[in-house]
Amino acid sequence: MSPIDRLIIEFDTAMRSVVGGANAGRPTPGSEVGTSNSLNATEREHAAGLMRVNHVGEVCAQALYQSQKLVARNRQIQEMLNHSGQEEMDHLAWCETRLQELGSHTSYLNPLWYAGSFAIGLLAGLAGDKWSLGFVAETEKQVENHLESHLEKLPKDDQRSRAIIDQMRIDEIEHGLAAKNAGGVPLPKPIQKLMKATSKVMTATAYKI
16 A cells, blocks of 8 residues: 555544544454343443443554554564554444443543544654553553453443453453563553553543543
């Protein structure tokens, strides 16, 4: 593909991340379970809040992978980031679909989440491939823990959301291992703590807005 072709594809990815319409390359997990009509209003609202948080996480993931891929020095690392980014696009589409089923919406602040994450990813990428990969590994580790907590918080009858989150968790583990195996180094503790603090702010805000 020409540089113009790649630019168009990346722009399309960014737009789908921010305004919706993500396309999944894999079937939505839990499709055979049904849409959980047994959930009451409070349970549906809670499940929607959790899935909106997860959707925001995938918006951020798209921005991070796009920006880090842009400045990666190594072609193999670019391909690895691109592969992980494509699977994250599946997650984005799954969460978007589930939110629609729950009668809810994605975060109104998605443009802000995307822009901030793109800038952070660019800084990580410019620091060098080993630090960029270390950032990916740490991010995926924190996301894995976050998803595990959501599996505990979901309404017990919401098996559809549970199936989506569980497959996302499996994928995130693989992405983190791929980044480590490609040469990612552990991030300094202060940066890890800052990432966790930022994630808490995002989670609390996205749950409601």
